[in-house]
C-alpha cells in the first residue's frame with residue numbers, strides 16, 4: 366500500500382540521493398562515532414594512527430547506516446502511522462523496500478571489507494554483530510514485544526566502543542567492556558527521557574515502550590537508577606582500572622553531577638515534559654563531552670602539561 370506511491374513520484378537524482386541519506390538516520394551516527402573514537406584513544410594511549418582512525422570511523426558509519434536502513438524497512442508499517450516518522454523515505458513512498466535492502470547489503474559488505482582489510486577481522490565481525498543485534502534482537506524480537514526492548518536492545522548501540530577498541534588492539538579487554546557498559550547503561554535514560562515526550566505516538570502503534578506500559582512515575586524511577594549506575598560506571602575508568610587521569614576525572618564528575626541533578630529533577634516531576642526534553646538533550650551532550658574528555662585526557666600533550674604544572678608547584682613550595 367505504502368510503496369505504490371513511488372512510481373507516481375518524479376524525483377531528481379539529488380532528491381533520490383537525499384532519500385537514501387535520510388534512510389540511514391544520519392543524525393544519530395556522529396555520536397556513535399564519538400564513542401568509537403573515545404575508545405580508540407584510550408586503547409592507543411593517546412596515539413591513534415590517523416589512517417586507522419579514518420578507516421574505523423568509515424567502517425562504523427557504514428555498518429550503523431546499514432543497520433538503520435534495515436530497521437527502516439522492518440518498521441515501515443509503524444513508521445507510517447507515527448507523525449514523527451511518517452516522512453521517512455519508505456513510508457512516504459520515496460524508496461522501495463527492495464532497493465533499500467540492496468542498499469543496506471552494499472553498505473554492510475563495504476563496511477566488512479574495509480574493516481577486515483584495513484583494521485582487523487575482530488573489528489569487522491563486531492561491526493556486523495552490531496547490525497545483527499540491532500535488527501534481530503532489538504527491532505525484530507523486542508521492540509514490539511517487551512518493555513525491556515531498549516534495555517537489552519541498547520547493547521547494539523554500545524558495540525561501536527568494542528569496534529574501536531578491537532581496531533586498535535586486535536582484542537577486547539576489561540576496559541573495552543567497561544566502555545561498552547557505560548554506553549549500554551546510558552541508553553535507557555537517553556531513550557526513556559525521549560519516550561516520555563513521544564509516549565502517545567508509541568502507544569498508538571502498540572510499541573510497549575516503558576512509559577506506555579508502566580507510566581511516567583515508574584519510568585522516571587528507572588531513569589534515576591540507570592543514571593546513577595551510569596555515572597558510577599564512568600568513574601571505574603579512573604579507579605580501579607587506572608585508564609584515565611585527572612582531566613577525565615574532573616570532566617566525568619562535573620558532567621555526571623549534572624546528569625544526576627537533571628534525572629533527580631525529573632524524578633520529582635514525572636509529568637514535566639520540559640524536564641524530560643532537557644534530560645534527553647543533555648544525555649547527548651553528556652556522552653559527547655565524556656568521550657571528548659577521554660580523548661583529551663589520553664593525549665601525550667595533556668600528560669606533559671600536567672607534569673609541567675606539578676613540577677612548577679613543587680618548585681614553588
Ligand code: HEM
Pocket residue numbers: 392393394396397400449503514515518519520521522523548552555556559649652
Ligand atoms: C536501542 C537504543 C536506542 C534507542 C531506542 C534510541 C532512540 C532514539 C530516538 C527514537 C531518537 C529520536 C530520533 C528521531 O527523532 O528521529 C534518538 C535520538 C538520538 N539518539 Fe538515540 N537511541 C538509542 C541509542 C543511541 C545510541 C547508542 C546513541 C549514540 C551513542 C544515540 C544517539 C542519539 C542522538 C545523537 C540522537 C539525536 C538525533 C537528532 O539530533 O535528532 N542513541 N534516539
Ligand SMILES: CC(C)=CCC/C(C)=C/CC/C(C)=C/COP(=O)(O)OP(=O)(O)O
Pocket residue numbers: 393428429432433436440450491492493495496499508521522523524525528
Ligand atoms: C556497530 C553497529 C552497526 C551499531 C549499530 C547500532 C545502532 C544502529 C544503534 C542505533 C540505536 C538507535 C538510534 C535506535 C533508534 O531506535 P528506533 O529505530 O526504534 O527509533 P525510531 O522510533 O526513531 O524508529
